[in-house]
Amino acid sequence: MPSAMGCTSMRWHWPCRLSKGISLGYNKRWETASGNGDSMRTWLANLLAWTSSVKDEQDLVNGVQRVAWELDFEWFSFGVCTALPFSNPIMQMRCNFSSTWQRRYSDADFLLVDPSVQRARACTTPFLWQGELMRKMPQFWEEARAAGLRYGWACSRTNASRHQSMLTLARSGSTLDVTELNAKELKMRWLAETIAPVMERLLITPSHQAQHYRLTAREIEVLRWTADGKTQEEIAQILAISFDTVKFHVKNAVGKLGATNKTAAVVRAAVLGIIS
Incomplete structure (x- = not known):
């Protein structure tokens, strides 16, 4: 059983x-x-x-x-x-x-x-x-x-x-x-x-496996900082990239994970072991 x-x-x-x-x-x-x-x-x-x-x-x-x-x-x-x-x-x-x-x-x-x-x-x-x-x-x-x-x-x-x-x-x-x-x-x-x-x-099925989502290294990095409670402005400063670039990576990660917002994306990524 x-x-x-x-x-x-x-x-x-x-x-x-x-x-x-x-x-x-x-x-x-x-x-x-x-x-x-x-x-x-x-x-x-x-x-x-x-x-x-x-x-x-x-x-x-x-x-x-x-x-x-x-x-x-x-x-x-x-x-x-x-x-x-x-x-x-x-x-x-x-x-x-x-x-x-x-x-x-x-x-x-x-x-x-x-x-x-x-x-x-x-x-x-x-x-x-x-x-x-x-x-x-x-x-x-x-x-x-x-x-x-x-x-x-x-x-x-x-x-x-x-x-x-x-x-x-x-x-x-x-x-x-x-x-x-x-x-x-x-x-x-x-x-x-x-x-x-x-x-x-x-x-x-492949759609339920972590590798199916194919997040880039930068998308994963942005999600990790988001999971730590950092705002997009703070992440931009930490990674020395523009605010718009952070928004771009967050949007891509949300879409790839099939989430409705960045919080849901972080939760899904954590559950799948992507940002563990």
């Missing part, structure tokens, strides 16, 4: 397209990697080689499914939420959950109350489905367990453009004990980290 990370209204795309017979290609070597020393380095090298060669969504879904199974998880989900637009961010999600659970999760708007999502909003530290988390929203967890989602692990991250992503691995069988977690969590974290930029590349 990947996170919307605070998104209370969104356009949701949740297709689930899997081809169980498709192999990942590097799976034989992954199967022999124990998770320590040279074997871990080999496993990671293969993971990086695979993620760098992913061509489309189906490649990504099949690959994540394969790694999840090799780590003894039946279920997975991963998703990414755009930073913009504020009022209606776009959530893209892929998973292998049952179609029944997908419909129930969507129809009940569980995304807005999912304790796992809320936990991921608060911190990017990986976490298990246990303790206080499981005491929140008991009806939700009861239905999740009925769908085979009994034990899980999740990890979220935020990229430079402030898009937020989350990976969840879950299963219906035995709980995740300390011994198993110590042996596997490094791989789980690497999986979450390496698929995040692939998700962003494949699932987010």
Whole structure:
């Protein structure tokens, strides 16, 4: 159940397209990697080689499914939420959950109350489905367990453009004990980290990516000073340029960011990591 990370209204795309017979290609070597020393380095090298060669969504879904199974998880989900637009961010999600659970999760708007999502909003530290988390929203967890989602692990991250992503691995069988977690969590974290930029590349349209806006260095500089509370007259003095030139750069930045005024432009640029 990947996170919307605070998104209370969104356009949701949740297709689930899997081809169980498709192999990942590097799976034989992954199967022999124990998770320590040279074997871990080999496993990671293969993971990086695979993620760098992913061509489309189906490649990504099949690959994540394969790694999840090799780590003894039946279920997975991963998703990414755009930073913009504020009022209606776009959530893209892929998973292998049952179609029944997908419909129930969507129809009940569980995304807005999912304790796992809320936990991921608060911190990017990986976490298990246990303790206080499981005491929140008991009806939700009861239905999740009925769908085979009994034990899980999740990890979220935020990229430079402030898009937020989350990976969840879950299963219906035995709980995740300390011994198993110590042996596997490094791989789980690497999986979450390496698929995040692939998700962003494949699932987010160019218009929602920071590089789409193509602000010039001077436009960014002017926005930074604006964010610091400087007036256009003060910015002109600081940068030793004319007042009209400052106005020109501000107008261009506002237009490129699709904002209505310079304040909105500064906020958008900050959210996208352009002026961070």
